[in-house]
Amino acid sequence: MLDIWTLRVLVEVADQGSFTGAAEKLSMTQPAVSRQIAGMERRVGVSLFRRVPRGVRPTTAGEVAVEQARDILARVNALEARLGSFTDLATGHLRMSAFPSANTWLMPEAIRRMSRAYPGLTLSLVRTGPGEALAAVRDGTVDLALLTEWELYPDLVAAKHDATQTTRPIETIEGVELVALLDEELLVGLPATHRLADQPRVRLRDLRDEVWVEGGFPDCLGPLPQLAGALGGPPRIGFFCEDWNGKQALVAAGAAVTLVPTLARSAVRRGVVLKPTSPRLPTRRLLAATTAPPFRMPAATAMLSVLTTIAARNAARG
Numbered sequence: 001m002l003d004i005w006t007l008r009v010l011v012e013v014a015d016q017g018s019f020t021g022a023a024e025k026l027s028m029t030q031p032a033v034s035r036q037i038a039g040m041e042r043r044v045g046v047s048l049f050r051r052v053p054r055g056v057r058p059t060t061a062g063e064v065a066v067e068q069a070r071d072i073l074a075r076v077n078a079l080e081a082r083l084g085s086f087t088d089l090a091t092g093h094l095r096m097s098a099f100p101s102a103n104t105w106l107m108p109e110a111i112r113r114m115s116r117a118y119p120g121l122t123l124s125l126v127r128t129g130p131g132e133a134l135a136a137v138r139d140g141t142v143d144l145a146l147l148t149e150w151e152l153y154p155d156l157v158a159a160k161h162d163a164t165q166t167t168r169p170i171e172t173i174e175g176v177e178l179v180a181l182l183d184e185e186l187l188v189g190l191p192a193t194h195r196l197a198d199q200p201r202v203r204l205r206d207l208r209d210e211v212w213v214e215g216g217f218p219d220c221l222g223p224l225p226q227l228a229g230a231l232g233g234p235p236r237i238g239f240f241c242e243d244w245n246g247k248q249a250l251v252a253a254g255a256a257v258t259l260v261p262t263l264a265r266s267a268v269r270r271g272v273v274l275k276p277t278s279p280r281l282p283t284r285r286l287l288a289a290t291t292a293p294p295f296r297m298p299a300a301t302a303m304l305s306v307l308t309t310i311a312a313r314n315a316a317r318g
Contacts, residue, residue, distance in 0.1 A: 002040065004076060007069040009036045010048070014066045018055030093122040094299040097133055098146040100244055101219045102286070104267035107146065110306045117306075121299055130217045137176050137289045143300045146307075148218045149285040152178075177292040179304060181311040183283040184262035186222060187274040189247075191254040194273070202275045204230035213250050213258040216242035218284075221259055226282055248272050262314075286311070 012022040013033065023030045041048050048062035058066055094114075098107040103125070111123055128136045133145035134152070152173075171178045188202050196202050204227070212235040214221055219242070221227055221235060228234045239256055241247045244264060250256050252271030260274055261284055268274060288307055290300045 089118050090120045092299045096144045097128045097142045101264040102146045104264050113306050145289045150218045179288045181286045186259045186281040189251050189258045189260045192271050197273045201278050203278045208232050211238035211256040213239045213247045213256045
């Protein structure tokens, strides 16, 4: 089987018109170049060069071989350049995924900062189904994904986490590294005209008879047993809506109440007020999932740094 290096030698001999010239260009000895060409001729069973007074020229078969070799080498160079772009912060491509509340503020802000820092980098946000983000990173269809502990452990009863550890990789699952970004508090979203809207903190038991808006996972009411325990009974879910604008519209219209995580606070519309609850509901830990080193793309590492910086500053502001 012919190898790439032999094809490079073949093309260089044709370009230089001599074994000596090719040897100088390739930092080889002239006998080594001669042996490379002779070996190729033995393998293909035909002469590729003929001697002339001032060097060599390709035979008819040699011209065909040189033409094909140029095409193969061009394709190999293109492949190397294409693959190199995946590790190049100047021209690479980073594919990401996130869930709706993360897309209300955190992911757009991270994309804005990455675009300014690496203007040649192509950024794309793709959709993954509920619970599919980890598999997408593992399969290589997504380079970085935002997800929550609820997606990893649907039955998890979240506890208060140490905010000083938010940038520490907390787990690696089948080659995917999970990095904790922040712990989100769940606030109750009430109509501005609600009887409890002026309270500094809302007792969940006082909302037992309210109608609730449920959302798509993981932007949902969370671990329902904990909410039910605080309410004194299961929530009366009257509406299901995955879209944040639709959920808020229902709340602003006075039709229902809902839960709003930290990430979505900046997207709250007029007519909706957010209140901390009593008792406090379990926090929701936000995670970034990427391929574990050494296979992580530099662009994914850079985005991870941007996300942890944003999350740390957000935590510092409370």
